[in-house]
Amino acid sequence: MQGDHTFCPDWVRQHWGDTLGPALVQHIELTAIAIAIGFALSFTLALLAHRFRWLEQPIGVISAVIYTIPSIALFLLLVPFTGITRTTVEIALVGYTLVILVPNFVAGLRSAPADVLEAARGMGLTGRQIFMRVELPLAVPAIVGGLRIAVVSTITIATIAAFLLPQGLGYPIFLALKDPTPFKTEIYSAGALAVALALVCDALLVGLRRALIPWARQT
């Protein structure tokens, strides 16, 4: 170690096993659970809003209100109900995904052009077939687009969860900051890992998008 002004690669090597590695795994877990639940919930809500148009506004308002609450405040608000647990963190993270995913999913399901829907009806597709074969496939670009934003923002917000729970890439940063003379290597390396994780996830989703919608790729 050579003071705290420069980056120290040795520290990263020594503490990968006991600090950074586990924090990265926890971070991936926190994000994956939030995205999985957020996706399922958003998809259900979007289906309801698509089916019953009057539901769209209330659903939008509620998720927007959740989004306006600062993340730390939201974590603390939930503590009386769910305690200092992973559940608390996940509820907050899921809440933030809704505001991104629901409007994207609804817009996606509505993106089928009127003439395409008329042709589908005129050819004798049932309402269910129109949904499964036309509306849903045409919603895929918007669905993946929403997921990209949700995944990246969840990875970012999950670092803040460390104020509540000793988990994730935020925790090493949190610990270092508590020190009167913060150890910068710890902050930099954990932060860089969070950024790298976000970039890798985004790249994976771009790949998924290309695989799922060959029709939008070729022009």
Add this chain to the structure above:
Amino acid sequence: MSEAAEIIFDHVTKRYAGREAAALDDLTLEIPAGTFCILVGPSGGGKTTALKMINRLIPFDSGEIRIDGRSIDALPAVELRRGIGYVIQQIGLFPHMTVGENIGTVPRLLGWPKQKIRARTVELLELVGLEASDARRYPSQLSGGQRQRVGLARALAADPPVLLMDEPFGALDPITRLRLQTELRRLHREVEKTIIFVTHDVDEAITLGDRIAILRQGGVLAQYDTPDAILGHPADDFVKEFVGEDRALRRLALRTLADVPLQPGPGSGARLPAHTSLRNAVSQMLETNDEDVVVVDDAGNELGVFRLRDAGAAL
């Protein structure tokens, strides 16, 4: 399935709530099997409304529509629609499906085996003037004219006895439009179908139709007849005005030199093949200031003479 079907409108009326004029007012129309029938008229005449009633996209208040004697309400709407080809101006191809998948839509709904669908797709692509390899392309890779060819192939896929076309060529450029009109005419001769075709363009109606139904504001049938009869004997002033002042010239365009009695020669004018339209023959005489044209067959043998002063009598 493949035989053309007769379509009958039996006193069909439709009113939209809050509007005084009817969308369709007591329409009775008999369209014999295999007819190329044009619904034409100004907007507000109810032509598209009438078309969309046949596949039950628009319900009507009273009356009945029968296809081959059977009321269209006799079976579920989706089943009825799978037996009727449907082509619209905006085409409405599925952007996420290849051309082949688009064409195979109704056959898939009907549960055809894959092999049969593939063979049918190739057959249809050829019929509408596309390549078999186009089956793998996406609609976004095609031109407007090619897309409407795919739209037509998709409508014909399950070999329906009836084809509904709602201003199918309205959005195409004049050259593509003319080409597709010609090919549709040819196609109608090749495949036995009853075609109901909506347009607001009188020229298109006269060029394409065996029968023309002219609808006026308020959904009233003004005249229903062959193009020749409508041009020759317009039912009233509305029809006269709608088909235009140059009715006689338009009628000349409907006949060829082979359709009229010729005079014995010799003639002094240009030599024209017998399949030339009377309109073009007259134009030729006006252009070269001749009294007549000499009509010849494909081998170049003289068949007789057509004189300018006989043009009126030919109508």
